[in-house]
Amino acid sequence: MLLGQFLDRAGTGVWAASSVLYFTFVSGLDGGRLGLLLGAAGVAGIAGSPLAGRLAGHVPVRTLLIWCHLLRLAAVCALLVLDGFWALLPTVALICVGDRAAKTLEMVFAAEATGGGRATYQALSRSVANAAYGLGAGFAAIGLAVGTDTAYRVLILANAVSFLAAAALTARTAPRPPRRPEPAAAGHASRSSAGPWRDRGYLAFVLLDIPMNVDDAILGVGLPLWLVHRTDAPHLLIPAFLVINTAMVVLLQLRVTARFDGPYGALRALTRYGLLTVLGCGLLAVSGAGGAWTASLALLGSTVLITLAELMRSVSSWELAVSLAPADDRAAYLGAAGVSPSVERSIGPPVLTSGVMAAGPAGWLVLGAATAAVCVAQRRLCARRLDALRPNAPGPVADPVSPAATRPART
Template sequence: MMNLPPGMSPVVLLRSTFSGVSTGLYLTGSAVFFTEYIGLSPRLVGLGISIAWLISTATMMPFGMLADRFGGRRIWLIGTSASALVFCLYPLAHAYWQFQLIIALELLVSGLGSAGSGRYFGDLFPEGHRARGRAYLRVTSNIGMAVGAAIAGVAISLDSRPGYLAIVLIAAGVTALDAILIAWAVPHVDRPHQRVEGEARRKPVAIRDRSFVALAVLNGVFNLNGPMLSVLLPLWILSRTDAPSWLVAGTMLMNMALCIVFQIPASRGVESPGNGARAWMWAGVALVVSSVGFAASGTTHGVATLVALAVGLAALTAGELLTSAGTWAIRYGLAPESRRGEYTAVFGLGGQLSWIAGPAALSFLVMSGGAAGWLVLAGVFVAAAVAARPLVVWAERTDREDGEFAAAVPAARSARRRFGRARGRAGGE
């Protein structure tokens, strides 16, 4: 029997696997479904996804506040159940506006579920065990994603409308099973905590916490590893190296396998904001190495190209694993319990923005600049690694426990206004 972290149970791991299957199906097969089944152009699909992501990003913080108000598990269940229903709407889309409406709705309810799960898992895992708990969830999720990607691959290979339809219907069914487990099997762990009452409850606080927002932005920089793997690296391999085209799929599978094997060891001991900062620093180093390795692969031939790509991929995966471990330690270690949903949602904005801006920005930088573009990206990661520790120290010095920061913000603003009026009167004299 696995030595599971406190709060973890087999049913929680099972639903994480189901969630991964749905994600693998969607990521692998959705673009093909949109173009082949609905009949949209790739340009319109890309536009629709970008608009939907922007809408979803704008609602993250309000959804986090809802999770604080009504409980993470309840909001998570509502979002997941709605996701299963929205998947069933995709086959009804026959025009762009219908597709845009459905995908925006899908990302909205998915974001609602994510806000709820973020609050829930922060309550489920006790302090000192959250990064390890997250590691187990990522392992099972990656296993599920591999299964989902394989199912989608079989469906796509049929090259038929029933095959494309099967992708979204299976995703809907698996997501419905996930919702059933959330409703009936996962533990009830919304722990009692000091609630923020009255007017303060309705006012967002995390977005005004400058040190925390700075860390959210830095989180977005480290999370560029995602667009690097799934967007930038395939383009680079196909257009700027002499590596075989099948290596694009090979890199995805290898990344998935490495995540399954090494996520738990990579998260060991990363349970405090200070340890999270250290993990981010090493993540930055790994992402620098990966950028240099990929840059080299564009100037080599044959076996040397494969070696350079292998080194770059291994380092990129290490950066991904360490980023994940550090992110959970920092965001949960700094978020006050009464506003955990709101704070974790704001922290997640950085990751969202990395997917909104990252694909286009990274593609322009590297595909236009070649190896030099990779080296510029390496410089960005050097700066991120250097900034990690000072920003975490700054955030640790900010008193935000149980809504005290909420009271401090307006009080400080009022004091500044009084001081300004006093200076104005003194100057007039």
């Protein structure tokens, strides 16, 4: 499972490091149309998570993952022969649907197969995935250095090959025996029969979690386009953003997960997320004020801060999505939770390109402040819900099942 994920993410790393420039220089899309392409395709991708969550209750997760890999394989290969906004739109949309469905299925697998060790498994999974991202970004740097249309198309083909290999490895993975459902927590019974779409408290968490995924748009779209259009930093710095992000996640994810373990640890991570996002956006705001060296240092510093924010978000979003869901209907609830990053991917790029970046440095400052405010709101909402779900504990107390609650805080 992890090897297949490694190959999948290696190809995705190639795509993440080169796609913006591919659509800019090979497909000839300007910033506005590029943002619209990624945003509109992301709208279609929203369906991937709830669809996967619903199907996971009836079809083996392994089978669904294979089809997700094959869907993305076909769509990525189509990019080699298609050109123009309207031809690219449905193709990129299929990639988004398959990508979001695959990530939701991985969440379901981790929650069901690992039980109480799900946080550690998720951290290990992210470390493996980001090591693969780094490998893919390194390969992409070679193609970007060459800079020809043929080099860009070779990078696209490498991504397609990764999906084929991941599908083959997934097919060879032995299916796991079904696990006995965990006992439902107090307060969950009335929700599980209605499903996540009638659970207003859970839907409020999902809604607030949408802007909490803004770090993905900043790293994938905002930083590259801001560098190209608003700073004097060299274009070859773009793959370095992904390499830094990857290295930090590989080295720090397990440590961060251990430090903010459990649902109440996830609440503490929310506060750090808001602060780090404000600081990262602040560096972006000043990156265009100097020359190439000043811009490069500011952009690299922002990459570090936004990556630290991503580490906090990966802990909080994952742990809270599972902890707030009833165990007997977890796949459907996680499918609903997967809508958050899907929606962010649809609205994040156009918001950044047409709103934040169009407003100049002030746009980044507003984005950071707004994200911090959402963090405060989500923390309060989730704290109340967690306290309500705890039997015989009407008020907020320390998390009794979290290992972090029984050991000294790490420095």
